Structures are given as structure tokens and as C-alpha cells.
Amino acid sequence: MVSVKNTALFAAVFGLILLTGFTSGWNSALLILNMGLISAIMAIGVNLQWGFAGLFNIGVMGFLALGGLAAVLVSEPVTPGAWSAGGFQVIAALLMGFATIALTIFVRGKTTGRVRTIVTPLLLIVGFFIYRAIFDPAVARIEAIDPAVSGNIGGLNLPILFAWPVGGVFAAAAAWVIGKTALGLRSDYLAIATLGISEIVIAVMKNEDWLARGVKNVIGIERPVPSEIELQESAQFVERAASLNIDPVTASTLYVKLSYSVLFVIVLLLIFLAAELALKSPWGRMMRAIRDNETAARAMGKDVTARHLQIFVLGSAICGVAGAMMVTLDGQLTPSSYQPLRFTFLIWVMVIVGGSGNNYGSVLGGFLIWFLWVQVEPYGAALMGFITDPMPDAWWIKERLLASVAHMRLLTMGLILLLVLRFFPRGLIPEK
Amino acid sequence: MSEPFLIGRDMTGGYGKGPDILHNCTIGVDKGEIAVIVGPNGAGKSTAMKAVFGMLDVRQGGVFLNGKDITKLSPQARVREGMGFVPQTSNIFTSMTVEENLEMGAFIRTDDIKDTMEQVYTLFPILRDKRNQAAGELSGGQRQQVAVGRALMTKPTVLMLDEPTAGVSPIVMDELFDRIIEVARTGISILMVEQNARQALEIADKGYVLVQGANAFTGTGKDLLADPEVRKSFLGG
Amino acid sequence: MDYLNAIVALTNFVLIPATAYGAQLALGALGVTLIYGILRFSNFAHGDTMAFGTMATIGATVVLQSWGVSFGPLPTALLALPFGIAATIGLVLLTDAGVYRFYRTQKAAPVIFVIVSMGVMFIMNGLVRILIGPDDRRFADGERFIISAREFKEMTGLREGLALKTTQGITIVVAVLVVAMLFYFLNRTRTGKSMRAYSDNEDLALLSGINPERVVMVTWMIVATLATIAGVLYGLDKSFKPFTYFQLLLPIFASAVVGGLGNPLGAIFGGFLIAYSEVLITYAWKKVLVYTLPDALEPTGLVQLLSTDYKFAVSFALLVIVLLFKPTGLFKGKSV
Structure with a gap:
């Protein structure tokens, strides 16, 4: 049962996104919504591991990157x-x-x-x-082979949507190997091991040019939705847009983003339902029993390590799917853009702020934190503009303050995480 | 003195918010005396001692040291008041040398500790030989000596021992008891919990038999050993 | 075959850089291991504490330079170091009072502390980037070399040069001094022993009248000092960039874990083990092999086991191997 408070929280977050739509345009709002949907999926994946099983995985970035790699290997044409x-x-x-x-x-x-x-x-x-x-x-x-445009093995030339489950499989396979070696260890050690693996995954993707062109990036990845140009050239679409009184260029960008939203919502719903069903099943109850008292569960004959391996693989697979979706949305794979603060620790902030152990919480956290991550910068810029307005131009303090806006989001995320941990230690939507 | 030097009077209480484990339990020891708490498993022997030391909530009754009410003091504060406590397990710093263990025992003291350390070495000569060895490398009996020595370093007026002979061989146990008698002769009151009831009561000036957190029998060690009912129920005939 | 030149090349490209890097890692790992031993959690903000200390030191260096103060042939940053340390001590003590102490009184689980340290990491990371910016920065001044490759060649007449950078020399000297002082403190002073006692057996330390808050405070001060020194030495030797310092977390953790978390001696050993492994495995051995092997066997490739970009993989592989076969580390660490 979703209480009034939780509904209000969700309404508030979507209200914020709508507000962005009204103030800075619907393209920005949809951009936040789409990445918010993907973030929610990532958060569900991490929540499965941490919230339900107490597994401390800080290698999220690596699993996301593997999903992204899948997008390239599945959808790119074969290099002749x-x-x-x-x-x-x-x-x-x-x-x-x-x-x-x-x-x-x-x-x-x-x-x-x-x-x-x-x-x-x-x-x-x-x-x-x-x-x-x-x-x-x-x-x-x-x-x-033609290093300026390819120099890599290419892909299978399949539709990009196939890449999403394949991304999950890639991440699951990596998780299985890590889990087999590191899950028996203490939580800190699992954390450090996953942190290491994720750095290695990124290093491989940066350096193995034959695989996905390394830091030369893969751009123009096939899209599951029509392109804006195609739409603008379609007479039918232009007519429709005109009838809605929107100019065709705006209409095409909105249409494309909305199409992504629809696809992402479907995936989010599927994963969310699966996670909820799993949680309420005897398997999920056992997971939480193990999390709350591992020794007792072991004494009752539960194979704790095997159960942990299952949930670790599942959670990582979800992250892999999300990683493939993200690359699909961006239309490019840029290994150097994978930074742990953004792709591992931020996801953790989402899970903790939303409420670990609760899937609704993860979804809420995913949207809310993503919204803040995007919006702190413009808000910060506005604030700094206001503060520095009376200062003389080209004064070094003014320049420093204005330049600092770009890094405000890290500080804010840390502050939010610490405040939530202190005053709502169980998150905004606590586990039932 | 009408009343023992250290007394936990009519103590009722338990751990945290849990149920009462002790019920109107009274434990006391006089200067230079050895008092022993015995009883069946789960009788609350260690709990009674911990109550005297302030490690659990005493909801009724009180603890008095030399006539002073110390019921509200923390264990650390009681150490400063002159109480020494040797826990049953984890009672030494395993990674530190014997000498460092003794030094840490005297941490609250600001005066010269050399004499006290000398006394401990005289009492436990083996520790002098091993003083630069890590305490964790010593045998069980030697570790207990380190633990007692550590507690003695504060020059306590009362020494409390929680099952000092648990897990040591009978020969070592006899030796430890001899040492404990020696400590008592220097004027230090000894309060200890013991599994080995018969041997402990033999050296005890005062014995407390606890059953289910309450005093069942109290008397001198000799009396209790002679009491047919105590013998039958607790000493195996 | 020319063993002398081979040894010189090996020293120049492997031994000296690896020793300096090992010393830097060891100082970093000492901080992590002390926090683990006393506060009992893995501090994810340690890399950013190092970055903050380095930043503060750079700030003081700039001020000193603007006053025309210099340290002769040595980098001015060494003079600025005390200011950097003081600022970092201030920051970590504030953090402890404002953040960690609350969870300590709650007796929160170690994993909560780890998550809290993630929050602190974000804040410190943001703070550093706001104050100094995210860019790469060099702040070493003074003489560049103690011995330059050219001088060495002229002196010895060998074909291979051997360079010892001032920063490498300083790193090794400072690290030895700091480690000696730390061990003197831990093993000889009352406060140091009380820290070891607290790390060994918290309950018994309390019974002995050791004040945990004081132990924690002293620990933070030492950790801030070590972190600042480690950060400044690394920055002098290479360069300062906030993101690089964040990434140092992995080799530093690996060093501390491989040596045995909570064991200072292990942290030092771990630091050098990781550094040497990284450098040995990512070094292109061609030059050394050309000197030592007969001409017929002369290698054609670079003979580099792994590209330098995979240095993380080396720390990581060592970490996993040690954890699998000796979970408490090579030296006996704590296994809470």
C-alpha cells in the first residue's frame, strides 16, 4: 500500500520536473525525465543488492559500462x-x-x-x-583497419533493443565472477573489490581499441526511435504538429524524447514489478532474513553465499540493462565519461536518500537525486550570480565563485546524503 | 564497621531495557577479605558482579564503596574510585607486550608506577621474564596473570574477578588461587565469580550462593562447604 | 651483454620511481589503516582528505612565494607543509565533530560509517574543486634534480643515465622520518600506546580509563598529518589534480588491505608491494633485456607485460589474491 505521504513525495518530484518544463522548456524536462527513468532502474538494481541483501557494491559504474559496451557490440555494423x-x-x-x-x-x-x-x-x-x-x-x-572511423571489431548489426538484455547478461557474467571470488569476504572487502573491478572495466574500455574504439569513442549508435530529421521530412508529422500548433522542429525533438520515455517506462515497470514480486516471494523474505541475521540464517541451513551470489548477479544485471539504455539514449559510448562519483556514488545517494530496502524509495530517489544533480548547477549559478553581482568585475574572488558553480553539485550531493543519513536514516520512503 | 567495605545492597535490575535478572540481590566484601559468588549456570553470578561494577542498570537498591553511594557512577568512574575489574574474556591487550599491558592498566595514574609494577612482578615472577613478549603469545594461565596484574596497576582497594580460572588446568588454578590469597593479604578486597565452587569456597572468607538472580545461601566459605543442603544442591554431594 | 648499464637502467626507470611511489602509497595507507584500527571503518574520504591537504599546502606555497620566501634548492611547499597540515587537521576535526561523532555515540554499524564517509568524500571533493579548480597543477620549485641523467653519464661514462629528482629524494627522506616518528609515537609514548590499546581491545581500554574521544581526536590529527604529507609528496613528484587523488583510493586501500587492515607495519609493506608490482608489470623491459641478453635473443617488442593504463588491475589483482589466500592480510590485521 502506498501511503498518502509517499504519493505526495512522488507528486512533488514530478511537480518539480513539470515546473522545469514550464520554466526552461519541455525538452529540458523530458531530458531529466528520461535520465531519471534510467536512474530509477539503476537504483532498483543497487537497492536489490544493498537494501535486500546488505551487499556493499560500489562497482556500479563498471556494470553500467558493460551494458554500454553491449549496446555497441550488438547494434554496430560489422567492420568489413x-x-x-x-x-x-x-x-x-x-x-x-x-x-x-x-x-x-x-x-x-x-x-x-x-x-x-x-x-x-x-x-x-x-x-x-x-x-x-x-x-x-x-x-x-x-x-x-581504417582507424579514423573504425579500427574495431564492430558489432552484430542487430536492433539496438536487443542490446538491453545483452547488457544485463554482460553485467551478470561479470558479477558472477566477482561474486564467486569476493562474496565470502567482509563487506568492506567486497566494496573495495567491486571498486577495483569497475576501474578495470573502464580501463579495458579505454584501452582496447579493437573492442569499441577506446577513447576514440563510438558515436552515432543506432536508435530505437525515428530521428528528428526523418520526422521533419515526413509530411504527415509536420501536418500533425501544425494542427497542435507546435513548430515541426520542436515537435520532432519532443516526439523523439517522448518515444524514449515510453520505452524506458515500460522497462522500469517490468523491472519494478519483478523486483516487487521477488521481494514479496518466499525468496525475498529469506533474503531479508539473511540480511538481518546472517548467523541465524546459516544455522538454519540456508546457503547464504549462494543466495548472495544470486542477488548480486541479479542486481548487477539490472545495472547492466540501465547502462545499455543510457548509451542508447546518448547515441554514443564515451568511456572517459564514466566517473565513479557520477556513476557509482551518485546511485548510492539515490538508494540511501530514497530509502534502502524499498523499491518505491529507490524509484523516488532516482528521480529526485537526478533532478537535483541536473538542476543544482543552474540554481547555483543563479545564486552565485546574485551574490557576486555587487562585486567589481574581474575581481579574482568573483571569478572564483562563478567558476565554483560547476562543482557545487558534488558538495550538495554530499550534504544531502549526510543530512538524510542523520535525520532520516531509513530514507524518505523507509522499508516496511 | 557495621557494613562491608563494598556492598551491592538489594540490587534489582537487568541489561538495558531487558527483564530483571537480579532480584533483591546483596553482595558485599570487607577489607582484605575474599568473597566468592557461586551458583548454578544462569544464576546471574556474573550479572551480580557486573551490577556492582556498574555495567548494568540497577533499578532498585544501591552500591556503596566505603560508605559512599556509587550507584550512579560509570564503570570508568568506579575504576578511579579504586575498583579493579578483570573481565572473563578479552581481558588483556593481546598485541601489546606484558609490560605495556601493565602500563595501560595504570593509565589513569599520573604518579610513578614503577613500584606497583615491581609488586606485580614479585607477585607473578613469570611476567617479569616475559615482560617484552606480546601478551597474546602467552599460555592461558599466564594471560590470566597479566589480566590480574593489569587490574592491580591502579592500586585498587577492591579487585573483582569474573571466573579467573575458566579454561585453565587444575594446577594453574591452584596457583592462581594462591596468588589471589596473596593479593588479599595486602589488604585488597577480592570479589570473584567462580565455576569451581568447591575450590573457591575453600579460600573464601565469605560465600554467596545465587539462584535465579537472588541470594539463596550466604555464609563463610567453611559454613557453606559444611552446609549439607549447599553440598547436595551445588557441590555435587 | 652489459650488466652495469642494465642495472643503471633498471634503477633509473624502476627502482627509484617505484620506491618514491611506494613511500607515497605507504603514507596514504597508514592513514587508512589507523582510521580502520581506531574508528573501525574504511574511510572512503581519505583520497579527498589528501587532496584537501595538498590544496591547502599549495595555497600556503603561493602566499609564501608571493612574499618572496623560498627554500633554496628545495620546494617552497615543504615550508608551507605545516600550514597545510594545520588546515587539514582543522577540517577533519570539524568533520568528526559534525558528522562521525553522532554515529559513534549511536554505536552505528561499520558499514554506516563507510556510507557516511562517502558523503564526506562528496563534500571534500566538491570543496577542493570549488577552492582550487579541477585542473592539473604543478607546484614544485627549486632544483629539479639531485643528479640529472646527463651529469650521471658524464660522471660515470656509462651509456645509461640515472636521474634522481629532488622530489623523489625528498619523498624518501620525509617518508622515512615520518614513519620513524609515527612508530616512536605509537610504541614509546603514553598516548601512542593508549591508541594501540584502544585499537586492540576497546572495552578493556575503557576499563583502564583511556578516554576514547581523546584517542579518536589524536588519531584524526595524525591521519590528517599523514594524508597531507602523502598528498604533497605525491603532488610534488607528479602533479596535483583532485580526480587523481580520488583515484589513488584504490591502490591505497589495496596497500592497507594487502598488508592487513589496522596494522601500520603492514600498510608500509603493502604500499611498497603495490608500487613495485605496478611499476614492474607496466615497465617496458626492452631496454634492460637488450643489455642483458645475447644479441641473438634481443627482443623485438617493448616486452611490457601490461600497458600502464592497467596499473589499477595490478593493485586489484594483488588485492584479490591476498584476500583469497590470507583474508587478514600478509601481516596480521584485524578482522572485524
Whole structure:
């Protein structure tokens, strides 16, 4: 049951977005709404892990980036000649790498004592050099293909919407590997491990040009909705716009953004419903029982680590889906734009402020915090403009204050997080 | 003196907001005496001692040290008033040397602690040999000596021990009891909780048998050992 | 084969930079490990505390320079360091009084402290960017080199040069001094011992009359000092950029965890282990191999195990390996 207070909170947030629509135009409002929808999905993913299972994942950025990578690998056209030049060889090298690790683990299981300490690094070192010997020339050949526009392996040329579930699968696969190694550890260690993984994912995406062009970025990713130009050229659309008394250019931008909104709302609803059903199922109750008293749950014969792995993979998969959606919305993949403050810690602020353990809270937090993140800057600029107005021009303090506006949002987010933790420790919509 | 040096009188109370564990329980010890609290498992022996030390809410009754009402004082403040406490577990700083443990015991003192440390080393000679070793590396009995030594460093007037012989061998237990008698001879009152009721009562000037958080039998150690009912119920015949 | 030149090249490109970097990481990790030992949480704001301290020091340096004060061949920032430390101590003590103390009295779970430290991280990060801006900044002045590569070549007649930057020399000297002072403090002074006692057994420390608030205050002051020194040394040696300092969190945490969280000796060991591994694995070995191998085996590629962009992967891999096989770290840390 959603209480009056919660309805009011949601109404207030959407009121803020509407207000933006009236004051700064509907394009800005829809922009906030669309990213808010994606943020809400991210928050649900993190909430699943933290709110329901108490897992401290601060590698959200990595899972989002993997989702973004999926968008490129699924929807981009195949680079002509890339597969024959080295694509298969790269795959072979990667398989060889995995085989080395698998063999090492296998051999470790069969040997003991000194043999083990000698054989393990030996296998890894030899395997690594063989891997590099296969991998490097293939990569060089792929990256040599028309580097100004491609130089990467390309994608499967499938519709972009396929990328969303694939993004989830990518993130889930990474989460499974991390979970297998790190979930048995203490919460701080899981946190540091996930932080590390996310940095590595970004490093791979920045440097492996053959994969998705690295810092050269992939732009012009296929869109699931018609483009503005197409709409403006369609006589039917122009006529419709005219009948609504909107000029065709504005109408086309609004139409495109609204189309995205519809797609995102569908995904959000699906994920939200699934998360709610999961939470209310016996599985969800067990999760919370484990979170509240792990020792007791273990004593009752629950396989805590396996349950944690499940929810860790699921939560990360949701983040992966959101990451793919985000790249779809942007139409480009820019690995250098992934910054932990924005893509990991901000999501955490959403979950904590919204109310951990409550999916409604996560959705609310996603919208509210995203709104503030976007709007703090103009509000801050207005405030600083007001404060510095009486100061003489070109005075260094004035310039400093005006320049500081750009960084105001970090400070504000920290302040909001601390205030909520202090005065509403269970968030705006607490767990029932 | 009409009343013992340290007395927890008619104490009723429990942990935090929980139910009462103690019911009108009275525990006292006189100067230089050894008082022992015994009783079956779950009788509230440790709880009674912790109540005297201020580690739980005493809702009725009070605790008096040398006639002064200390019921409202925190455990830390009671240490300053001259009470020493040796917890049952985690009673030493395992990563620090024996000597550092003793120094930390004397943390509240601002005067010279050399003499007191010398007394502790005289009482427990083995600690002098191991004074630069990490306390966590010592054997169980030696660790208990460190724990008692640490508490003695404040020059307390009352020393409270929570099951000092838990988990040590019978020989070590006898030796620890001998040391405790020596400590008492220096004029320090000893209040201790013990599982090994018979051996403890043998050295006790005063014994308290608790049952379900209330005084069941009180008397001198000898009397209690001789009391057929106490023998039957608590000392195994 | 020319072993002498190989050794010089190895020293110049690996040993010296890795030692300086290791010292910087060790000082950072000491701060993290002290907070963990005393306040019992992983402080995510530590990188930003370092950034704040460095920023304050840069501010004081600029003021000193404008007065015409200089430190001769040494960087002026060393003279400004006390001001930076004082400002950082002020900031962390304010933060503790305004933020952490509340949760301490509540006896909040460690994970709550971690989340709170995330909030503090945001604020400090924003504060630094507002005050000094997000850009890269160099603030080392004075002599650039103790020995420059050219001088070394002229002196020895070797083909390989060996350069020792002033900042590297300072890093090593200062780190040794600071660590010596810290260990003297922890092992020889009453306050230092009371900190160790509190870290070891909080309840017993209370029973012994150790005042926890005082221990916490002293800890924050030491941590602020270490963080500022670590940050300034790193900034002198490389450059100051708020985002880089935030990213240092990962190798610093890795150092502290690998060494055993809560164990100061472990933090120092961890710092050097991580630094050496990063540099060794991302170094292009071609030069050294050319000198040591017979001509027939001369390598064609750079012989670089991993590109420098993957240095995070090195810290991370070490971290995971240690956690899997020795969860309390190589030196015995606390496992709360």
C-alpha cells in the first residue's frame, strides 16, 4: 500500500520536473525525465543488492559500462574485414586465456605443497605469454583497419533493443565472477573489490581499441526511435504538429524524447514489478532474513553465499540493462565519461536518500537525486550570480565563485546524503 | 564497621531495557577479605558482579564503596574510585607486550608506577621474564596473570574477578588461587565469580550462593562447604 | 651483454620511481589503516582528505612565494607543509565533530560509517574543486634534480643515465622520518600506546580509563598529518589534480588491505608491494633485456607485460589474491 505521504513525495518530484518544463522548456524536462527513468532502474538494481541483501557494491559504474559496451557490440555494423583480419584470432586468444586460468585452477586442485607453488605461477606465466603472442598481432591487424572511423571489431548489426538484455547478461557474467571470488569476504572487502573491478572495466574500455574504439569513442549508435530529421521530412508529422500548433522542429525533438520515455517506462515497470514480486516471494523474505541475521540464517541451513551470489548477479544485471539504455539514449559510448562519483556514488545517494530496502524509495530517489544533480548547477549559478553581482568585475574572488558553480553539485550531493543519513536514516520512503 | 567495605545492597535490575535478572540481590566484601559468588549456570553470578561494577542498570537498591553511594557512577568512574575489574574474556591487550599491558592498566595514574609494577612482578615472577613478549603469545594461565596484574596497576582497594580460572588446568588454578590469597593479604578486597565452587569456597572468607538472580545461601566459605543442603544442591554431594 | 648499464637502467626507470611511489602509497595507507584500527571503518574520504591537504599546502606555497620566501634548492611547499597540515587537521576535526561523532555515540554499524564517509568524500571533493579548480597543477620549485641523467653519464661514462629528482629524494627522506616518528609515537609514548590499546581491545581500554574521544581526536590529527604529507609528496613528484587523488583510493586501500587492515607495519609493506608490482608489470623491459641478453635473443617488442593504463588491475589483482589466500592480510590485521 502506498501511503498518502509517499504519493505526495512522488507528486512533488514530478511537480518539480513539470515546473522545469514550464520554466526552461519541455525538452529540458523530458531530458531529466528520461535520465531519471534510467536512474530509477539503476537504483532498483543497487537497492536489490544493498537494501535486500546488505551487499556493499560500489562497482556500479563498471556494470553500467558493460551494458554500454553491449549496446555497441550488438547494434554496430560489422567492420568489413575485421573478423577475417583477426577477430577469430582474438576470440581464440581470449579462450586460450580462460583455458590457462581453468587449467591452473584444475592443476592446483590436483597438486600440493611445493609442486603447487612452483607449477601455479609457471602455468600462469607461460599461458600469459602464449596469450599475448596470439592476441597482440590480431589486435594490431584489427586496429589497422581504417582507424579514423573504425579500427574495431564492430558489432552484430542487430536492433539496438536487443542490446538491453545483452547488457544485463554482460553485467551478470561479470558479477558472477566477482561474486564467486569476493562474496565470502567482509563487506568492506567486497566494496573495495567491486571498486577495483569497475576501474578495470573502464580501463579495458579505454584501452582496447579493437573492442569499441577506446577513447576514440563510438558515436552515432543506432536508435530505437525515428530521428528528428526523418520526422521533419515526413509530411504527415509536420501536418500533425501544425494542427497542435507546435513548430515541426520542436515537435520532432519532443516526439523523439517522448518515444524514449515510453520505452524506458515500460522497462522500469517490468523491472519494478519483478523486483516487487521477488521481494514479496518466499525468496525475498529469506533474503531479508539473511540480511538481518546472517548467523541465524546459516544455522538454519540456508546457503547464504549462494543466495548472495544470486542477488548480486541479479542486481548487477539490472545495472547492466540501465547502462545499455543510457548509451542508447546518448547515441554514443564515451568511456572517459564514466566517473565513479557520477556513476557509482551518485546511485548510492539515490538508494540511501530514497530509502534502502524499498523499491518505491529507490524509484523516488532516482528521480529526485537526478533532478537535483541536473538542476543544482543552474540554481547555483543563479545564486552565485546574485551574490557576486555587487562585486567589481574581474575581481579574482568573483571569478572564483562563478567558476565554483560547476562543482557545487558534488558538495550538495554530499550534504544531502549526510543530512538524510542523520535525520532520516531509513530514507524518505523507509522499508516496511 | 557495621557494613562491608563494598556492598551491592538489594540490587534489582537487568541489561538495558531487558527483564530483571537480579532480584533483591546483596553482595558485599570487607577489607582484605575474599568473597566468592557461586551458583548454578544462569544464576546471574556474573550479572551480580557486573551490577556492582556498574555495567548494568540497577533499578532498585544501591552500591556503596566505603560508605559512599556509587550507584550512579560509570564503570570508568568506579575504576578511579579504586575498583579493579578483570573481565572473563578479552581481558588483556593481546598485541601489546606484558609490560605495556601493565602500563595501560595504570593509565589513569599520573604518579610513578614503577613500584606497583615491581609488586606485580614479585607477585607473578613469570611476567617479569616475559615482560617484552606480546601478551597474546602467552599460555592461558599466564594471560590470566597479566589480566590480574593489569587490574592491580591502579592500586585498587577492591579487585573483582569474573571466573579467573575458566579454561585453565587444575594446577594453574591452584596457583592462581594462591596468588589471589596473596593479593588479599595486602589488604585488597577480592570479589570473584567462580565455576569451581568447591575450590573457591575453600579460600573464601565469605560465600554467596545465587539462584535465579537472588541470594539463596550466604555464609563463610567453611559454613557453606559444611552446609549439607549447599553440598547436595551445588557441590555435587 | 652489459650488466652495469642494465642495472643503471633498471634503477633509473624502476627502482627509484617505484620506491618514491611506494613511500607515497605507504603514507596514504597508514592513514587508512589507523582510521580502520581506531574508528573501525574504511574511510572512503581519505583520497579527498589528501587532496584537501595538498590544496591547502599549495595555497600556503603561493602566499609564501608571493612574499618572496623560498627554500633554496628545495620546494617552497615543504615550508608551507605545516600550514597545510594545520588546515587539514582543522577540517577533519570539524568533520568528526559534525558528522562521525553522532554515529559513534549511536554505536552505528561499520558499514554506516563507510556510507557516511562517502558523503564526506562528496563534500571534500566538491570543496577542493570549488577552492582550487579541477585542473592539473604543478607546484614544485627549486632544483629539479639531485643528479640529472646527463651529469650521471658524464660522471660515470656509462651509456645509461640515472636521474634522481629532488622530489623523489625528498619523498624518501620525509617518508622515512615520518614513519620513524609515527612508530616512536605509537610504541614509546603514553598516548601512542593508549591508541594501540584502544585499537586492540576497546572495552578493556575503557576499563583502564583511556578516554576514547581523546584517542579518536589524536588519531584524526595524525591521519590528517599523514594524508597531507602523502598528498604533497605525491603532488610534488607528479602533479596535483583532485580526480587523481580520488583515484589513488584504490591502490591505497589495496596497500592497507594487502598488508592487513589496522596494522601500520603492514600498510608500509603493502604500499611498497603495490608500487613495485605496478611499476614492474607496466615497465617496458626492452631496454634492460637488450643489455642483458645475447644479441641473438634481443627482443623485438617493448616486452611490457601490461600497458600502464592497467596499473589499477595490478593493485586489484594483488588485492584479490591476498584476500583469497590470507583474508587478514600478509601481516596480521584485524578482522572485524
